[in-house]
Amino acid sequence: MFAVKVPKKEAEKTRRKLLELGVLAKGYSVKREGDFVLFPVTGPLDGFELVEAEFERLEKRPHSYREVVDVPEKVKPLLPSSFDIIGDIAIIELPDELKPYGKAIGEAILKVHRHIKAVFAKGSKIEGEYRVRELVHLAGENRTETIHRENGIRLRLDVAKVYFSPRLATERMRIFRKTRPGEIVFDMFAGVGPYSILLAKKAKLVFACDLNPWAVRYLEENVRLNKTNNVIPVLGDVRKVAGKIKADRVIMNLPKFADRFLREALLSVKPGGVIHYYGFGPEENLFSEHEAKIKAVARELGLNVEFLERRKVRPYAPRQFNIAIDFRVK
Ligand SMILES: C[S@@+](CC[C@H](N)C(=O)[O-])C[C@H]1O[C@@H](n2cnc3c(N)ncnc32)[C@H](O)[C@@H]1O
Incomplete structure (x- = not known):
C-alpha cells in the first residue's frame, strides 16, 4: 500500500497533517525504518514522498x-x-x-x-x-482489598468485609453540591466513608458512625489517606450517639432499614436542618409510604417536615428502585 516516508524528527508533525487531511489509513501500525517513519495512507497524494510498503494490521481490541x-x-x-x-x-x-x-x-x-x-x-x-x-x-x-477512586477521593476497602457500591457516586456528588461550608454533618451509616470524606472537603465537621468494625477501620484509614481530619469516626450502634449530635445535615444511607432510625435522625438534626433519607420502593409507589412514616415520626416528636426533593437513585430489583427523599425539619 502507499506510504508517506519522513525522517523521524518530522514524524509527529506529519502524522497530524495526515490526520487533518483524513488520509491516514486506519487499522495499521506505523512502521519504523532506520531514521525514517512510514505512515500508511489511503491513496496517492501530492506534496509528500510516497513509497510502497507493507504494514501490519493492528489487533482489533475487543470492547466487551x-x-x-x-x-x-x-x-x-x-x-x-x-x-x-x-x-x-x-x-x-x-x-x-x-x-x-x-x-x-x-x-x-x-x-x-x-x-x-x-x-x-x-x-x-x-x-x-x-x-x-x-x-x-x-x-x-x-x-478482596483495593483502593477505589471516586469524586476525587480515595477509599481503601475490603469488598468482602464492608458494604460499598460504586453506583452511588453520582448521588454522593449530589449531596456534596448541597452541602455548605461550615456545616456539621452526621453520616449515620457511614461505611468506609464515601459520603463522609467527600463532604468533609466542604463541611466544618462530619460525624461518621458505623456498626461494622471493619468499616470503621477502613474509614479511619481513609481519613488519613484523604487528609480529612474533620471526620470523626464513631464505632457502634447509631442509636447510642443519636440525639447527642446536632447536625445541619443528616445522611441515612441504610435503605433497607432507614425507616427504623427516623426517630434517631430527627433527634440529631438542628431546627431548619436537612435529612437525606434513602429507601427502596416499588415502581408504582416509590415515595408515599416512606413519606407517611417520616411525617408520623416527626409528629410524635412534635416536629414539622418540609419535603424538598424526591428522586430515584438507581434500579434495585425488577420494578424496584433505591429512592432518596430530602426533607427539612422545622
Ligand atoms: C448500605 S451501607 C452504606 C455505607 C456507606 N454509606 C456507603 O455509601 O458505602 C449501611 C451501613 O450501615 C451500617 N449499619 C447498619 N446498622 C447500623 C446501626 N444500627 N448503627 C450504625 N451503623 C449501622 C452497616 O454496617 C453498613 O456499613
Whole structure:
C-alpha cells in the first residue's frame, strides 16, 4: 500500500497533517525504518514522498468480555452486559446457568479490562446488619482489598468485609453540591466513608458512625489517606450517639432499614436542618409510604417536615428502585 516516508524528527508533525487531511489509513501500525517513519495512507497524494510498503494490521481490541469469553453458544445470551468495578476488582452477578463457566468469564474480563486484577461473583444477596455479601473467586488474584477512586477521593476497602457500591457516586456528588461550608454533618451509616470524606472537603465537621468494625477501620484509614481530619469516626450502634449530635445535615444511607432510625435522625438534626433519607420502593409507589412514616415520626416528636426533593437513585430489583427523599425539619 502507499506510504508517506519522513525522517523521524518530522514524524509527529506529519502524522497530524495526515490526520487533518483524513488520509491516514486506519487499522495499521506505523512502521519504523532506520531514521525514517512510514505512515500508511489511503491513496496517492501530492506534496509528500510516497513509497510502497507493507504494514501490519493492528489487533482489533475487543470492547466487551462477551466477545472473547469461552462458553457454549447456548448460554451466551445470558452473559451479563455489565458488572461493578471497585478499584481493581470486578464483581459480577451470574445466573445459575452461567455458574459452571465462572472461571472462563473471569478470565475473559481480565483479558479485556487490563486494569482489573481480580474477578469475583456475587455469592449471596446483601445481608445482615453490616450489609455485606458473600463473594466467590473466579479469576485473577484472590484478594478482596483495593483502593477505589471516586469524586476525587480515595477509599481503601475490603469488598468482602464492608458494604460499598460504586453506583452511588453520582448521588454522593449530589449531596456534596448541597452541602455548605461550615456545616456539621452526621453520616449515620457511614461505611468506609464515601459520603463522609467527600463532604468533609466542604463541611466544618462530619460525624461518621458505623456498626461494622471493619468499616470503621477502613474509614479511619481513609481519613488519613484523604487528609480529612474533620471526620470523626464513631464505632457502634447509631442509636447510642443519636440525639447527642446536632447536625445541619443528616445522611441515612441504610435503605433497607432507614425507616427504623427516623426517630434517631430527627433527634440529631438542628431546627431548619436537612435529612437525606434513602429507601427502596416499588415502581408504582416509590415515595408515599416512606413519606407517611417520616411525617408520623416527626409528629410524635412534635416536629414539622418540609419535603424538598424526591428522586430515584438507581434500579434495585425488577420494578424496584433505591429512592432518596430530602426533607427539612422545622
Ligand atoms: C448500605 S451501607 C452504606 C455505607 C456507606 N454509606 C456507603 O455509601 O458505602 C449501611 C451501613 O450501615 C451500617 N449499619 C447498619 N446498622 C447500623 C446501626 N444500627 N448503627 C450504625 N451503623 C449501622 C452497616 O454496617 C453498613 O456499613
